[in-house]
Amino acid sequence: GEKVEQHESTLSVREGDSAVINCTYTDTASSYFPWYKQEAGKSLHFVIDIRSNVDRKQSQRLIVLLDKKAKRFSLHITATQPEDSAIYFCAGENTGYQNFYFGKGTSLTVIP
Amino acid sequence: AQTIHQWPVAEIKAVGSPLSLGCTIKGKSSPNLYWYWQATGGTLQQLFYSITVGQVESVVQLNLSASRPKDDQFILSTEKLLLSHSGFYLCAWSQGAGTGQLYFGEGSKLTVL
Numbered sequence: 763g764e765k766v767e768q769h770e771s772t773l774s775v776r777e778g779d780s781a782v783i784n785c786t787y788t789d790t791a792s793s794y795f796p797w798y799k800q801e802a803g804k805s806l807h808f809v810i811d812i813r814s815n816v817d818r819k820q821s822q823r824l825i826v827l828l829d830k831k832a833k834r835f836s837l838h839i840t841a842t843q844p845e846d847s848a849i850y851f852c853a854g855e856n857t858g859y860q861n862f863y864f865g866k867g868t869s870l871t872v873i874p
Numbered sequence: 875a876q877t878i879h880q881w882p883v884a885e886i887k888a889v890g891s892p893l894s895l896g897c898t899i900k901g902k903s904s905p906n907l908y909w910y911w912q913a914t915g916g917t918l919q920q921l922f923y924s925i926t927v928g929q930v931e932s933v934v935q936l937n938l939s940a941s942r943p944k945d946d947q948f949i950l951s952t953e954k955l956l957l958s959h960s961g962f963y964l965c966a967w968s969q970g971a972g973t974g975q976l977y978f979g980e981g982s983k984l985t986v987l
Contacts, residue, residue, distance in 0.1 A: 796974075798978075804980070811975055861923065862976055
């Protein structure tokens with residue numbers, strides 16, 4: 763089945779700098795890639811997604827890039843703020859199945 | 875607007891005791907429903923999914939079972955808890971395969987002693 767690997771388990775950046783989290787996937791049939799944010803002790807909340815028919819999507823300070831050839835996608839958080847500190851999960855969905863496959867999460871710390 | 879409610883918020887149970895966790899989705903008919911388990915500080919593991927009432931597919935059982943008795947309700951249960959069942963249980967819904975994101979409930983924290 764699909765496997766999603768999240769490369770950074772922890773990441774620290776200074777406030778105002780950019781943070782980049784990278785994920786790779788194995789199943790070429792995967793076509794939808796959402797990102798989720800989890801604050802301490804809380805559930806997951808959707809932040810941004812990208813579909814396989816585009817290679818870039820931006821929502822305010824969040825940019826997600828998709829490289830289908832390399833089977834890689836990444837989340838870029840620009841002008842980071844302390845409230846961006848959380849665990850971020852990438853995921854992939856093979857639309858032929860009813861499953862989302864999650865990476866192991868990246869704990870992002872933004873240092874004021 | 876759609877809402878998803880999980881219960882209980884937190885539970886402390888003894889090894890060997892039974893468990894039932896629930897999830898209700900309002901404002902959306904025929905959603906796909908999912909149960910995920912997250913060990914403390916860990917990865918999300920999908921346990922079950924359901925695309926229609928009465929049908930549940932197992933992804934990883936972990937000595938748990940799931941049922942969908944109504945269109946808007948998803949239940950996770952076991953008759954005998956293990957220590958390894960401790961963690962954070964998340965219910966989620968989607969509009970269907972390929973339609974977009976998962977919407978998560980607020981989760982149920984389970985501690986097994």
